[in-house]
Amino acid sequence: MVVKIERLRYFLVEFSGDVPEIKSLVRDLRKQVSSLEGQLGLAKSGVHVVGIQDTFAIIRSVHDKRDLVESAIQLLPYLVVVRTVSGTIKKINTLLNSHFVDETND
Amino acid sequence: MNLANVDQLEKYISVASFLNERYLLLPVPRTELPTLTDIDPVSILSLHEKEIGQNGIKKALQKNRYQYDLIEVIPKSAGTASFAVQDNRVDLIRLNPALGLKVINSRYANRLVEESKIAVLDLKFLKEQNSRDMRTCLRYVATFGSKQVKYLLTMSGNGPEDLRSYRGLQALGRYLGISNKATSESHVMERIERNRKKIDGTIPFEGVEVHGSED
DSSP states (O other): OOOOSSOEEEEEEEEOSSOOOHHHHHHHHHHHHHHHHHHHHHHHHTOEEEEEETTEEEEEEEGGGHHHHHHHHHTSSSOEEEEEEESOHHHHHHHHHHHHHHHHHO | OBOSOGGGHHHHHHHHHHTTOSEEEESSOGGGOOOOSSSEEEEEEEEEHHHHHHHHHHHHHHHHTTTOSEEEEEOOSHHHHHHHHHOTTOOEEEOOTTTOTTTSSHHHHHHHHHTTOEEEEETHHHHHTOHHHHHHHHHHHHHHTTSOOEEEEEOOOSSGGGOOOHHHHHHHHHHHTOOTTTTOTHHHHHHHHHHHHHHHTSSSSTTOOOOSOOO
16 A cells, blocks of 8 residues: 655636746745745755646645745746645646636637 | 725726735725725825824824725824724724834733724735834734734735735734634624715614614
């Protein structure tokens, strides 16, 4: 049986205007987490940018550090909003796909 | 959210709708508020003691009592902080880091709760990485502890790009140790509704509310 060592959280983040490149997003996010909690906090948070699709990005972190990573997202130098937070990437993908389906129907 | 420049109104409105915000605080009187479809504009008056002094605040309160939905006081001295918390016309009091723990203490927290005032906490120190102000504000929060003080979180910036959703600000508040219950948006909404009723005449006196007409 597979045992999960740590629970994860996935953030669906939407950008307004120019969407940053994945490289600069990772750099800015790590910088903000590091400025809030230092290198140890950054290591413990397990922050990771899963991917960018259109104006959305999916960011992953450890469940215990959810508030830290959500705070760091708010401090990013872009106009950004966290649309939803989920424990599974499947739900995030479903929401993302439904958003694009709605947009094409409109 | 608070506006510094009304000229950029359209930009602010588009950002507010992107953030899914229902309310937009504008620093203009009620009569000059624009009519918007999705967003409810709320007029707010911010009185800085640093700019107009204590007497200036008193005069502005007399003059603008029925002109705005919300009135915020930003005290710089103990005297103004004390008078603002007792005044019925004041809704919001900003916790200025310049005041220090001699003024913003547990007794002051009791007064805030008794007079049902809302403490405004500006989280710009996180963005500016100003650890000195952050320490003072964290000590305010720790002093208020279990006093059930109601907070309104803000993050002042230079333009519409610096605006953040209230849910995002609550995340920052949770990170600093302030619960979602204490920072709930509903406290301010109730206050706005009550003030609007006062201005319309539905609440002629404190504790009396007129329902319907006699016709």
